[in-house]
Amino acid sequence: MQFIDIHGHYAWGIDDGIANQDEAIKALKLAKENNISSIVATPHVVPGTHNETDIQHFKKRINDLKLLAQQENITVYEGCELFLNHDYIQAIDHQLLIPIENTSYLLVEFDVRKELGKEYEVEDYLYEIEIKGYKPIIAHAERYFPHGIDLQRIEQWIDNGYVIQVNASSLLGVHGKTVKNNAYQLLNNGLLHIIATDTHRSQGHRIPCLLEVYQLLSKKYDYQTLKALMFDNPLHVLQNEAIETIQMNQSFFKKLFKRR
Numbered sequence: 001m002q003f004i005d006i007h008g009h010y011a012w013g014i015d016d017g018i019a020n021q022d023e024a025i026k027a028l029k030l031a032k033e034n035n036i037s038s039i040v041a042t043p044h045v046v047p048g049t050h051n052e053t054d055i056q057h058f059k060k061r062i063n064d065l066k067l068l069a070q071q072e073n074i075t076v077y078e079g080c081e082l083f084l085n086h087d088y089i090q091a092i093d094h095q096l097l098i099p100i101e102n103t104s105y106l107l108v109e110f111d112v113r114k115e116l117g118k119e120y121e122v123e124d125y126l127y128e129i130e131i132k133g134y135k136p137i138i139a140h141a142e143r144y145f146p147h148g149i150d151l152q153r154i155e156q157w158i159d160n161g162y163v164i165q166v167n168a169s170s171l172l173g174v175h176g177k178t179v180k181n182n183a184y185q186l187l188n189n190g191l192l193h194i195i196a197t198d199t200h201r202s203q204g205h206r207i208p209c210l211l212e213v214y215q216l217l218s219k220k221y222d223y224q225t226l227k228a229l230m231f232d233n234p235l236h237v238l239q240n241e242a243i244e245t246i247q248m249n250q251s252f253f254k255k256l257f258k259r260r
């Protein structure tokens with residue numbers, strides 16, 4: 001199976017991701033070995049920090065990456081990972097962001113160092129983004145709950161039409177037991193839409209490892225579900241189409257039941 005990676009810091013030298021062109025080449029080769037045929041370059045955009053010149057620079061570097069990736073037969077699309085802080089609304093109003101390849105999908109993240117808590121600020125942010133005409137994709141949803149995932153809250157986000165992305169690295173246990181458990185709870189309950197790599201390096205953690213994750217998950221989860229998470233839904237995003245809901249809950253527990 002081919003994979004589409006919609007979240008990665010492959011565009012080098014512009015954030016805390018891939019540092020230089022040589023590392024970008026290594027990451028692209030690893031992506032190729034992992035059957036990744038398309039990637040979305042999503043550099044961090046921090047409202048209040050980045051200006052129009054920065055956004056133009058990011059787009060230029062993504063274009064450099066696009067040319068580099070041709071050697072590996074990988075198609076590169078543009079995007080960003082918008083950090084939702086207090087200045088986010090100005091960033092949206094002044095278009096200091098990069099939606100995924102001219103679609104209405106916008107990858108957003110909260111501060112992973114803070115627990116989301118019970119306050120509604122986050123929901124207000126997401127609602128405003130929706131009002132402004134974007135469909136939020138919530139990056140690595142499993143990473144915001146250090147005391148265990150709040151499935152009801154995630155369910156509410158999905159009911160609101162938001163897309164839930166989980167990191168491949170979280171499923172591999174790179175971010176610790178709680179985050180791993182959060183990721184599998186989302187998967188086992190069908191409360192996610194996309195698995196992506198959030199690639200920051202060409203080796204170590206957060207690398208282009210979709211084939212590795214697919215091989216691990218395929219021992220337990222069916223082909224159609226994994227294809228939806230790692231190819232079909234990412235493709236729907238690129239084509240600005242509605243994404244598919246994952247019907248994991250029933251089939252997963254049915255299988256468990258059958259085994260007993």
Ligand SMILES: [Fe+2]
Pocket residue numbers: 007008009081139198
């Ligand atoms: Fe990221």
